[in-house]
Amino acid sequence: MDGAPTASRPVRGLAWAIICFLLLPIAVVFPVSLTDKRYLSLPEDNLSLQHFANLFSSPEWLSSIGQSFVIACAATVLTVIVGTLCAIGCWRIGSKLADFVRVLMLVPIIVPTIVYALGIYRLWVDLRLLDSYLGLIIAHSVTGIPYVVIIVSTALAHFDARLEQAARNLGANLRQRLWLVILPGILPAVVSSAIFAFIHSWDELVLALFLASRAVFTLPRRIWDGINEQLDPTMAAVAVLLIVVTMVLLGAEMWLRSRRTA
Amino acid sequence: MRRPAFGETGIYWMLVMPALLMLIGFYLFPLVRVLWVSVMEPTPGLGNYALLFTNSSIHRVLLTTLRICLLTTAITLLLGYVVAYVMAQASERTQRWMMLGILLPLWISVLVRAFAWVTLLRRQGIINNSLMGMGVIDDPLPLIWNELGITIGMVHYMLPFAVLPLLTGMRGIDRRCLAAARGLGASRMQSFMRVFLPLSLPGVVGASILVFIFSLGFLVTPAILGGGRTLMIAEYISVQILDVVQWGVGTMLATTLIVFIFALLGLLARVVDMRRLFGAT
Numbered sequence: 001m002d003g004a005p006t007a008s009r010p011v012r013g014l015a016w017a018i019i020c021f022l023l024l025p026i027a028v029v030f031p032v033s034l035t036d037k038r039y040l041s042l043p044e045d046n047l048s049l050q051h052f053a054n055l056f057s058s059p060e061w062l063s064s065i066g067q068s069f070v071i072a073c074a075a076t077v078l079t080v081i082v083g084t085l086c087a088i089g090c091w092r093i094g095s096k097l098a099d100f101v102r103v104l105m106l107v108p109i110i111v112p113t114i115v116y117a118l119g120i121y122r123l124w125v126d127l128r129l130l131d132s133y134l135g136l137i138i139a140h141s142v143t144g145i146p147y148v149v150i151i152v153s154t155a156l157a158h159f160d161a162r163l164e165q166a167a168r169n170l171g172a173n174l175r176q177r178l179w180l181v182i183l184p185g186i187l188p189a190v191v192s193s194a195i196f197a198f199i200h201s202w203d204e205l206v207l208a209l210f211l212a213s214r215a216v217f218t219l220p221r222r223i224w225d226g227i228n229e230q231l232d233p234t235m236a237a238v239a240v241l242l243i244v245v246t247m248v249l250l251g252a253e254m255w256l257r258s259r260r261t262a
Numbered sequence: 263m264r265r266p267a268f269g270e271t272g273i274y275w276m277l278v279m280p281a282l283l284m285l286i287g288f289y290l291f292p293l294v295r296v297l298w299v300s301v302m303e304p305t306p307g308l309g310n311y312a313l314l315f316t317n318s319s320i321h322r323v324l325l326t327t328l329r330i331c332l333l334t335t336a337i338t339l340l341l342g343y344v345v346a347y348v349m350a351q352a353s354e355r356t357q358r359w360m361m362l363g364i365l366l367p368l369w370i371s372v373l374v375r376a377f378a379w380v381t382l383l384r385r386q387g388i389i390n391n392s393l394m395g396m397g398v399i400d401d402p403l404p405l406i407w408n409e410l411g412i413t414i415g416m417v418h419y420m421l422p423f424a425v426l427p428l429l430t431g432m433r434g435i436d437r438r439c440l441a442a443a444r445g446l447g448a449s450r451m452q453s454f455m456r457v458f459l460p461l462s463l464p465g466v467v468g469a470s471i472l473v474f475i476f477s478l479g480f481l482v483t484p485a486i487l488g489g490g491r492t493l494m495i496a497e498y499i500s501v502q503i504l505d506v507v508q509w510g511v512g513t514m515l516a517t518t519l520i521v522f523i524f525a526l527l528g529l530l531a532r533v534v535d536m537r538r539l540f541g542a543t
Contacts, residue, residue: 007348015348019363025378082281089277112479114496115516119292142288203371239374
């Protein structure tokens with residue numbers, strides 16, 4: 001403390017209470033997923049793993065998990081490649097126009113997904129990509145680009161541009177400079193952007209509502225139907241699964257971040 | 263540093279191209295087509311936009327959306343301000359823990375969070391059951407499938423989006439100003455009201471507009487916690503397209519929504535540096 005006043009005790013208590021408001025509702029699905037009842041409730045007599053057993057023996061849930069995983073992986077690879085290249089390009093060009101391109105890449109965060117969903121739905125009707133893996137992968141990739149551009153651009157801002165200059169003066173071509181100089185320097189940022197791009201696609205519902213119907217039925221799409229139709233404790237087991245996946249990915253990201261700043 | 267020759271810059275533009283072409287072909291082009299459909303279907307003209315002034319169910323949806331979004335923004339900002347204020351002045355270690363408490367919910371699926379609120383708030387939900395078990399109430403409280411439920415869920419979703427820009431703003435405040443105010447005899451309250459609060463206002467304006475914009479186009483939480491009884495604009499649009507198949511009305515509302523959002527962003531750009539808000543620099 002450097003002598004400036006800190007927040008008073010009641011205010012600090014209030015802040016922690018608000019953080020509990022953020023976390024507790026999420027925590028509640030853990031006990032609910034272990035309930036011994038057949039309806040959504042806290043466990044009363046015993047803890048039971050039957051709802052997890054239901055989840056992992058249901059072909060519908062398993063197929064949705066598999067589909068979401070494949071789509072998220074493909075979308076992540078595509079987004080990270082084009083997003084990283086774009087961030088590197090804009091960084092080296094450094095003109096007003098490049099700044100404009102970087103801001104343009106943020107548009108998908110600002111425009112509500114529902115609006116984009118209408119547009120891409122119409123385009124996919126014309127291109128016959130409705131209800132296909134490719135259609136959803138492209139839609140998730142485009143909307144994931146902002147996360148990659150933001151994270152990689154931030155890392156590049158701290159990267160010494162003279163290293164790349166030196167490599168060029170020593171005769172390295174563009175591919176060598178990208179692979180051997182720039183990429184190793186920003187690798188942790190690229191990996192964390194991949195984590196966020198993955199979560200973005202894995203959790204995405206609104207586009208899936210419009211673009212997926214029968215052949216493709218992602219996990220969020222099935223959860224949506226579950227919430228609207230039969231609210232059984234299997235849903236809580238799915239929720240726990242999703243929370244654990246997110247926590248693992250975020251943990252990995254934070255570990256990377258600590259290495260990046262160290 | 264030597265300015266690269268034109269050919270050099272050309273190579274770097276080639277790196278930008280794949281993303282730019284994807285964005286133009288698969289994002290901006292479909293978006294422009296939404297505007298196009300809104301003036302072309304069912305008949306060319308501004309007929310769809312006239313509904314904004316004449317159709318009473320659209321009026322109701324717009325008013326509900328504005329009311330819920332304004333309320334959500336106000337509550338979110340109030341709560342977010344408290345958290346950011348405490349974080350900005352806490353020790354490094356405390357800050358890290360609080361940040362974890364903010365970031366974890368931010369990245370947990372919006373569906374999971376809405377589902378968690380359903381288990382808590384519904385008629386036989388955990389809150390109503392425990393209150394009835396304790397004998398505090400006789401009948402379940404109507405906590406969900408109304409505007410109250412939507413607002414609770416939305417505040418929960420939006421809080422991290424308020425805390426992060428508020429915190430960025432507050433970290434930029436020179437703490438010596440506060441120390442000076444205290445040293446000159448101001449009470450804790452006075453130094454907050456006369457020094458800290460005014461200095462934090464740009465962050466507050468930025469965070470409010472950001473939260474308000476995100477709330478406006480929000481589909482998932484209002485649809486689940488509103489239970490189809492309280493319709494907000496995003497859900498109304500999806501009903502127009504997926505259920506009653508009225509592309510003209512749906513795209514008209516979508517266009518209205520983005521025009522309104524970009525107008526708000528223009529306002530925001532006059533107050534704060536946008537790129538700092540999104541962390542792009």
